[in-house]
Amino acid sequence: MAEFLIRAKKHYMDDYTEEQISNLSDDQKSAFDQRIQIGDVVVVKPDGWQWGKEECLPTFDIIKVPAMSYEEAKKYEQRKEEILVGMLKPTITALRRYKIIDGQIIDKIDDSKLLISSIK
Amino acid sequence: MATQLKKVVAPSGGDYTSLEACMNANEQNLVTADKYFDVEISGDWTSAPDTTVVTLHNYTCDATRKITVYITGDAKHDGTFYGNAKAYVLQAATILSNNTASEFSTFQDMLFDGNSSEGEAFLNLGGTDGGDDATIKRCIFIDFTANTLSSAATQNLLVENCMFIDCERSVYAESESTTIKVYNCTSLGGDYGFLRVLCQNCYSGEHSTEDFFTLAIGSDYCVSADTSANDECTNNTTGKTSYSDYFENVGAGAEDLHIKNTSNNLWGLSGTDLSGIFTDDIDGDTRSAWDIGADEYVSGKVVIKSPFPTFFNT
Numbered sequence: 001m002a003e004f005l006i007r008a009k010k011h012y013m014d015d016y017t018e019e020q021i022s023n024l025s026d027d028q029k030s031a032f033d034q035r036i037q038i039g040d041v042v043v044v045k046p047d048g049w050q051w052g053k054e055e056c057l058p059t060f061d062i063i064k065v066p067a068m069s070y071e072e073a074k075k076y077e078q079r080k081e082e083i084l085v086g087m088l089k090p091t092i093t094a095l096r097r098y099k100i101i102d103g104q105i106i107d108k109i110d111d112s113k114l115l116i117s118s119i120k
Numbered sequence: 121m122a123t124q125l126k127k128v129v130a131p132s133g134g135d136y137t138s139l140e141a142c143m144n145a146n147e148q149n150l151v152t153a154d155k156y157f158d159v160e161i162s163g164d165w166t167s168a169p170d171t172t173v174v175t176l177h178n179y180t181c182d183a184t185r186k187i188t189v190y191i192t193g194d195a196k197h198d199g200t201f202y203g204n205a206k207a208y209v210l211q212a213a214t215i216l217s218n219n220t221a222s223e224f225s226t227f228q229d230m231l232f233d234g235n236s237s238e239g240e241a242f243l244n245l246g247g248t249d250g251g252d253d254a255t256i257k258r259c260i261f262i263d264f265t266a267n268t269l270s271s272a273a274t275q276n277l278l279v280e281n282c283m284f285i286d287c288e289r290s291v292y293a294e295s296e297s298t299t300i301k302v303y304n305c306t307s308l309g310g311d312y313g314f315l316r317v318l319c320q321n322c323y324s325g326e327h328s329t330e331d332f333f334t335l336a337i338g339s340d341y342c343v344s345a346d347t348s349a350n351d352e353c354t355n356n357t358t359g360k361t362s363y364s365d366y367f368e369n370v371g372a373g374a375e376d377l378h379i380k381n382t383s384n385n386l387w388g389l390s391g392t393d394l395s396g397i398f399t400d401d402i403d404g405d406t407r408s409a410w411d412i413g414a415d416e417y418v419s420g421k422v423v424i425k426s427p428f429p430t431f432f433n434t
Contacts, residue, residue, distance in 0.1 A: 005141060012148055013178060031177035036144055043138050043172045052136040054127070059145045077172055095144075095175055 001047030001066045002073030006100055007040045008061040034092060039099035039106075044077050046070040063100060064119040080108050122185050125155040129170075130163035130195075139189070139210065140172040147178040150185040159189040161230075164206040174215045176225070186224035196229050199403040199415065200376045201260050201285065209233050215242050226255040234264030234287070242269045253278040253301075258402050258414075261285070262375075267292040271300055279305060281402045281414045285375050286310050290324075293317050299336075303394055304401070306377050306413040307331070308363065308370065313344075319353070321391030323383075323413040326363060341391045343383070343412050357389045378403075383412035 013035055024032055036042070042060065045051075047070070051062060065073060080094035099106050105114040128134035129142050136142040142159055150157055157179075181187060191197075195208040209231040227242075242256065255278045261268050268287040271277050277300045284290035286309040293300045293316040300317040306324075307313040313324030313331040318338050324331035325345030332344055335352040342349040342356050345363075349356035360366070366386050368376035384390045391410040401407055401416035411417050 007144070011178075034175075035147075035178055042144055043141050045137070049137070050132050052130070052134050052141070054135040054145060055137060055141055060141070074171075079173075079175075 002068050002070045003045050003049050004041050004063045005043040006061045006063055007036045007042055009059045011035045034095050036095050039101045040096040041076040041098050044073045065116050067117050122154050122156050126158045129161045131165055131168035138170050138172045140174045143176055149180040151180050151182050156185050157187045160192055161208045162192045162195050164194045165208045166205050169211050171211045181224045188226045191229040197231050201262050207231055228257045230259045232261045236263045240266050257281055261287055280398050283377050283414045291317050321412050343387045357387045360387050378415045379417050382409055382417045
């Protein structure tokens with residue numbers, strides 16, 4: 001059994017204007033594109049985990065998934081990595097590959113959805 | 121005047137139970153907010169290891185408004201990887217930084233376990249475009265299968281009083297324009313020790329390819345098991361391969377790289393005085409002889425391993 005710490009609050013850079021984005025350096029733009037999104041799986045812990053005082057709303061939500069083992073759930077911490085045109089090695093394009101929205105785990109790479117039985 | 125933003129990462133009773141959740145939740149422009157960010161890691165981590173990869177990005181720092189990650193109390197190591205079971209270990213181990221987020225940042229007294237499967241412990245840490253250093257001090261790294269610490273072009277990194285055990289490449293600068301300074305570090309086992317970095321007062325041995333490789337100009341006062349310290353450093357000693365004579369324990373799974381005597385007695389060489397940069401060793405002991413490597417030998421020092429003995433008043 002596993003518990004997911006999910007990002008619930010929007011990122012401070014979500015409100016950046018076009019001008020602010022255009023002023024970012026290449027490195028900063030890359031990090032901006034990778035920033036955490038609402039619903040992203042941030043951390044996976046075993047069932048019954050004693051979360052910290054700030055691992056709760058408004059920043060995070062906790063979803064318990066009793067039907068999934070911790071070992072299986074751990075893969076949902078993966079980053080989104082893709083091989084971009086002209087690159088030999090995978091590039092991290094988002095901080096997380098998976099997000100949980102409305103009881104579904106969504107894979108951002110192939111847009112597949114996995115229905116889960118969860119408890120908030 | 122900048123104000124402190126402080127968060128505690130602990131297995132219980134803290135703000136967060138993983139370093140990643142802490143860094144994720146607090147991303148911000150620290151310069152605009154006029155804050156410096158202190159992350160304290162504390163508590164007994166025996167049954168709650170931190171296994172989530174950490175990403176450090178989307179922070180903006182400067183010389184006073186910066187990030188410091190430090191360890192206190194039970195969570196602090198005893199100068200060895202295995203000596204304190206309660207110590208905080210980041211097992212998932214990559215701390216990835218790909219912009220100026222880590223400029224000026226400091227990570228200290230942490231243990232990193234690559235579990236023989238994780239590639240890198242720190243990737244692209246440090247300031248860019250000639251920016252200022254990130255600092256890693258008094259940390260121990262074990263069983264990484266790629267570049268344990270590495271930086272891309274123009275990034276600056278200061279590594280002091282760290283130990284690397286069975287890491288494929290301990291510290292590696294991907295570009296010659298990178299400035300990585302490695303002071304008083306010890307690397308034992310793996311493929312390469314220190315590559316394309318500035319090394320001073322370092323011991324490197326038991327590597328299958330080379331202990332030191334293409335070091336930066338200014339590298340000095342180093343000791344190697346092979347002949348590479350002589351190729352790269354003005355003051356050097358080579359051929360020092362009697363590992364069990366030098367270190368407290370070199371047995372797999374019980375490594376303790378505290379030295380058994382002064383480096384001058386062991387290897388015929390003391391280091392240069394770097395007290396303008398730091399004055400301590402991996403245990404926090406004050407340096408005086410400037411022994412080579414992460415440990416300063418202290419005569420007569422008794423290291424009490426946990427669990428600590430109980431004394432009865434009779």
